Amino acid sequence: MSDQAAASQRRHEAGRTHDKAPGEPHEEMSELTNGVRNYLIGLGLAALLTAGSFVISETGLIYGPVVPIALIVFAIAQMGVHLVFFLHLTTAPDNLNNAMALAFGVLIVLLLIGGSLWIMSHLNHNMAPMDQMMQMQH
Amino acid sequence: MSSASTFAAPESNGQKSRSGGDPYQLGRDAGRDDGSTGRGSGGPAPKRIVVGYGFWIFILSDIIMFAAFFAAFAVLKDATAGGPSGMQLFDRRNVGVETVCLLLSSYTCGMASLAMLRKNQLWFHVAMLATAVLGAMFLGLEFKEFADLVSRGAGPSRSAFLSAFFTLVGCHGLHVTCGLLWLLTMMAQVFAKGFRDDILRRTMCFTLFWHALDIVWVGVFTVVYLMGVTT
DSSP states (O other), X not given: OOHHHHHHHHHHHHHHHHSOOTTOOOSSHHHHHHHHHHHHHHHXXXXXXXXXXXXXXXXXXXXXXXXXXXXXXXXXXXXHHIIIIISOOOOSGGGHHXXXXXXXXXXXXXXXXXHHHHHHHHHHHHSOOHHHHHHHHO | OHHHHHHSOOHHHHHHHHHHOOTTOOSTTTTOSSOOOSTTOSSSOOHHHHHHHHHHHHHHHHHHHHHHHHHHHHHHTTOOTTSXXXXXXXXXXXXXXXXXXXXXXXXXXXHHHHXXXXXXXXXXXXXXXXXXXXXXXXXXXHHHHHHHHHXXXXXXXXXXXHHHHHHHHHHHHHHHHHHHHHHHHHHHHHHHHOSOHHHHHHHHHHHHHHHHHHHHHHHHIIIIIIHHHHO
């Protein structure tokens, strides 16, 4: 094998391992089964996580006050599974912009939800109960 | 003559980078022989990438809108104004079936996108039809739940909690309705015009939209139904 052919072969391998997301389009037939397999893995993981969150919210399997935290962890894990296996989000060069935009979106979402909850809980704490407020106005 | 040669890029330089550049295979399209080197310097990205990026930005803005509704719901969760709370209202079996429908429809939507890449009309239409049926089942269940709540006097005007609930879940349902219309449009376009490049891009955007709706639903069933029933 000539040097050039070896280089192009190596380049081909590199492209396959680093540039492709799970289930990303490929040319060969075997890649189709690969894509189907990746969607099946994603479906299986998502189903497991969904079943997990239904079970822990229903049964007393884990300590009661921890249940909301566990539910949130399960939900975030499942969102990750969806992003990787269904939306094919990777950090490959072609996909880097998408990942950066997602990171910014996550920042905004966290600020929005966390900030609202924080501010409103403080407001509830510092405000007199509604009936007292009514009496003060009179 | 001499000034022109100082400002113009020397011809030999370009030749050199073409043959010896990118020794570490960092190029955006490492399998190609056109000498593209470095990230992003291999010429404009394919239209598939650009369109996908633009639509991804739209999806993220949509998710931020949903985040605002989630925040409103989380804040108003206990503002029941003496009315029924989530624990008394929600039927978790119904929610479980809805979740299964949407998750399976996400899977069949992925199958449709694989069939589209193989340019297989039959399997594309079968998978899209399965997606549409599962999506319609989801919508039917949700509509039934809403009608049931309203008939029990727990409509959106009953309390702030129920207003937030109907806004959040209803907005997701509205998105699914739009997605269903878009799905049928894409089926018709593929049927009438075949797998043209622009139609492939539109269908890719549709699959992104559908998967994103499933991600939002993960948040809905966790925050609204499961956490609302346990705490």
